[in-house]
Amino acid sequence: MPAASIRRHLQATSLLAVLAGYVVLLLVNRQLSNRLRYERHLAQVAATRSSLERLAPSDVDSPAKLQELLTELATPSLMVWMVWLEPTPVQGPPVLLPVGHLFQDYSTAHPLISAAASELQQSSEPHSFRLHGRTYFTSAIPIRLAGRSYQLRFIEDFSLQLAQEHQLHLLLVAVAGVSALFTSALLRLVIHRGLLPLDAFSRTLSGISSNSLGTDRLSLAGQPLELHPIGAAFNGLLDRLSESWDHQRTFVNGVSHELRTPITLIAGYSRRLLRHVDHLDATQAEQLQLVASEAESMGRLVNDLLEIARDDAGRLQLECRQxxxxxxxxxxxxxxxxxxxxxxxxxxxxxxxxxxxxxxxRLAQCLSNLVENALKYSPAGSPIELALSSDASDVVFHVIDHGSGVPEAERESIFERFSRGSSAAEVSGHGIGLAVVKTLMERMGGRALVRAAPGGGADFQLRLPAVLSTPVEERHSRSAGLRRWFNPA
Structure with missing residues (x-):
């Protein structure tokens, strides 16, 4: 699973919070609109009832007078009518509807009146219902006029208000979308500026090397308070690493120097005794040869450790020449x-x-390490080939063996300290030689790498930049009497 980005997480979370705020705003606005509509309807019902109850009994003692009053109270969007709860045959119909031009089509059989009557049978409390694509509010309250009991009924058409509210909601959604885009761009800038201190911390940490562990520290001046504990923890970690690194370098450097003298003596005396091998039997000669060989191998290991210690301490001195x-x-x-x-x-x-x-x-030391490595990991008796090639920019030293080769996935890691390939399980070694080769080549401006050899095996290469300052004709006339640079003892 890919690692999550803090910037993207913060931006997405902030944007979701903004959108959630707009959704809450729309829901609250809708609820407030419904509540306002309900209270306005109740206010109209109360006002109508109060107007009727203030009338004199003589003004409401006949159905005709009541119908005229209902006509005055009703509007095109508010229908008001009454149901006589105790009718008698001589007192007229039980339902009193407004009269006049606006209400001439209304009767007890009218779909709207019938639908409202059906709704009010279920509940007389204010509630909404839909009919023919329009939305209505209906309610009913009891009222007593001139000693008679009636049910005052209301139907309010608020379809136009709902359409206006719907358009307003669409406008709010559009505004929310534009605001979300603007907010996203603004949040990107704000979050980027807010995380700049972390970027500065990252740059400082990436610039810390083993040579600067004792000097480089994270600066907390001017940093946000939230980063102070992190910076203090990192600085404490760097202090502990610096102390541990100094102890390691001191130990490796001291042990390497202390071992050089006894190893040199063992190698020297064993080689001197081998000159008098005629006075020894076969077993003694073989054992003495083994002592000399192991002493030389240990000498090379000590030299490699010294090179690493010098490089870590910044005291590796090179005498480069053409x-x-x-x-x-x-x-x-x-x-x-x-x-x-x-x-x-x-x-x-x-x-x-x-x-x-x-x-x-140093170049001779690199070649010696590669040859020793090739002798270990190739079949006994198989040849180790050394060659020189060049391309447009580099001169390449080749050490080619005919062993099992190096898997592509391990071609970088085998040059790290104390790292060995998967084929090294049954071969003695310390994982130091190739690391020294890499270090020395990099200090000389070159590099070390390994490729698959044609026909199988490994092709270890030492690449150095070409220097074209001497004519080709003069190269072959140079004296081959170069000194013997590397003494393993």
Whole structure:
């Protein structure tokens, strides 16, 4: 599941809150309109009843007079009529309707009067009903005039009011949509400005490296109060990391220096004893050879640890100069051949290759680590090929083995410290050699990588920028007498 964005979450939540506010506004407006309509109807009913009750008995003692009064009280939108609750045959019909031009079509059989009568039988309280697409309010109240009991009935047509309210609601919805868009744009700006301190924190954190753990800290000056606890926690974490990092560097540097002397002595004396192998039996010679080999391997590990410690402390010094890459590669093959069971093969160099600018000792150390790595992870007796190539911008040193290769998913991680590939389970190692190669190559302006070799295996490459300052003809006349830069002991 993809990670959620705080900006989008805040913007969406704020926008939903605004829209919810508009919905509540519309609902409240609708309820208020219904309530106002109900109270206005009650007020008209009360006023009509009060007007009738104030009349003298002589003004309401006959149905004709009552019908004339109802005609005066009724309007085109308000129909008022009465039902005589105790009629007698000589006193006329029980239903008294307004008379006149506006109400000449109304009778007890009129659909509106019939529908209202049916509604009032269920409840005389004010309530609405629909008829032929229009909406009406109806109610009924008892009234006594001139000693007679009547039921005063009302029908109010408020279809026009509902249509106006509907148009008003549509207008409010349109205004809400436009306001939501405006609010969204404004919220985007406000949220962006509000999260700028977090962006500043992120930039500061991304710029902190192992070399700046002791100096870089998050500044809390001018930051919002909500970020002060976060900044204080990060600064505390950086303090602890800096202290731990200093302890680690001191330990690695001290242990590496302390181990160099005994390892050098063991390697030196074992090689000196091997010169007198004629005085030893086969078992002793084999054991002595194993001691010398392991001492050299430990010497290389100590040197690698020293390089890492120097780089972490910012004290890694390089003496880069322009050199012939193929001459360096040839000398490394000659130097490493005795310790590789004669498995190294040097391919001829193509004409026209460029020179490089590098520290010859560090570059030789990188090649030694790659050759040692290839010897470990390739079948016994299979050749290890070394080659030189170039392209438009780089000179490339190749160390090619014929082992199982490196899976594509692991081609970056194997160059990290203490990281080993999935095929390294049964091979001894510390996960340091390739990390040192990567570090040294980056400090010399190059890079280290691995590709699949043609026909199977791994092609480890050291890439350095080409330096085209020496004619090709002069390269082959250079002396190959380069010094032996790297001494594992």
């Amino acid at each position: 050199l012939d890459p193929y001459a360096l590669l040839s000398e490394q093959v000659d130097r490493l051949q005795p310790t590789s069971d004669q498995r190294l093969r040097l391919r001829p160099a193509a004409s026209g290759y460029a020179e490089v600018s590098a520290d010859p000792e």
